[in-house]
Amino acid sequence: MLKEFTDSTAIAADGPALAARLEHDGYLFIRGLLPRDAVRDVRAQFLAHAARGGWLAAGHPVEAAIADPARACKDPEPRYLEVFKPMWMLEALHRLKHHPNIVGVFERIFGEAVLVHPLLVARNIFPQSADFDFTTGSHQDRIHIGGGTSYACWTPLGDCPRSKGSLIMAEGSHRRGVLDIRLAAGAGGLELVDDFEGSWVGSDFAMGDCVIFADTIAHKALPNRSSELRQSFDARYQRLSDPVADVSVGTYGGMCSWDEVYAGWSQDDLKHYWIRQGAKIVPFDRQYYERRDQIAFDLAARGDRIARDTLLRVVQRDPDAAKRARAQTLLDALDAVPA
Numbered sequence: 001m002l003k004e005f006t007d008s009t010a011i012a013a014d015g016p017a018l019a020a021r022l023e024h025d026g027y028l029f030i031r032g033l034l035p036r037d038a039v040r041d042v043r044a045q046f047l048a049h050a051a052r053g054g055w056l057a058a059g060h061p062v063e064a065a066i067a068d069p070a071r072a073c074k075d076p077e078p079r080y081l082e083v084f085k086p087m088w089m090l091e092a093l094h095r096l097k098h099h100p101n102i103v104g105v106f107e108r109i110f111g112e113a114v115l116v117h118p119l120l121v122a123r124n125i126f127p128q129s130a131d132f133d134f135t136t137g138s139h140q141d142r143i144h145i146g147g148g149t150s151y152a153c154w155t156p157l158g159d160c161p162r163s164k165g166s167l168i169m170a171e172g173s174h175r176r177g178v179l180d181i182r183l184a185a186g187a188g189g190l191e192l193v194d195d196f197e198g199s200w201v202g203s204d205f206a207m208g209d210c211v212i213f214a215d216t217i218a219h220k221a222l223p224n225r226s227s228e229l230r231q232s233f234d235a236r237y238q239r240l241s242d243p244v245a246d247v248s249v250g251t252y253g254g255m256c257s258w259d260e261v262y263a264g265w266s267q268d269d270l271k272h273y274w275i276r277q278g279a280k281i282v283p284f285d286r287q288y289y290e291r292r293d294q295i296a297f298d299l300a301a302r303g304d305r306i307a308r309d310t311l312l313r314v315v316q317r318d319p320d321a322a323k324r325a326r327a328q329t330l331l332d333a334l335d336a337v338p339a
């Protein structure tokens, strides 16, 4: 059963109260944190790309975001990334993660300067169907983000009731350290072994509502049971005085350089800002990915297609050439067998 999020809107101006609740529950749900117009602008630009990319069903207004199920695709498939890349590069998207309403919350919580991670994630989740499902399984961000302690802010680009696949949290799970994982389909390619029965909390989101959460809280998305694309972004924030992993100052999946991203931007203030701020950059701790990838290699060697998404991620993103080659061989072998 899913309980309602505790609503922190009323304490959003009170740093010590926010910090105490974040420490206790592991998350903060704040209604209307972002102005709807700012979110609507990014949504409109995302949908224009989605329409151009052929992701939307004919016969509906673009603003309705009705997906064409025949075009369902997911990150990191090349046909997804082709449409996604220009979305991710949008100046308005990056500006939204720096919105003073979000950064202000973190300034009040930390009581010191905030580093907004340059890397942010944006998502387009096609509706779930009998042959397509890309629901994010339960996970902790720590293993993906590394560096010092960080916090995420997740917000849908548009109203997002639970039925459209909003994000839910396992209340209090952030106090249990880094937990055991297994391979799964869906974003990240893994899920936590524990099912956190009885701890899940969530809410319907209106455009502008945000959930902020600790990097050790277990969280997952609900399936998108609507006919619309579920679009969202999640960005990360930390104390400037803490170290940040090198991957968090790069572009998404290293798919391009920052200069390519900036080429279409109209203002300079957000370009390479973390260098001017003096961010303390450290190598990403790959131990959890190494464990996930080993599980994927073992399962793929036994012909288990659950390993496919993780192998694809290794092929596209792992810094080790020999490992990439091994993943490609296993991927080819999996794909040679009809699904």
Ligand SMILES: O=C(O)CCC(=O)C(=O)O
Residues within 6 Å of the ligand: 123, 125, 135, 136, 141, 152, 154, 167, 187, 219, 220, 221, 232, 234
């Ligand atoms: O939006 C999603 O499906 C997953 C988001 C998430 O897991 C995150 O922000 O860490």
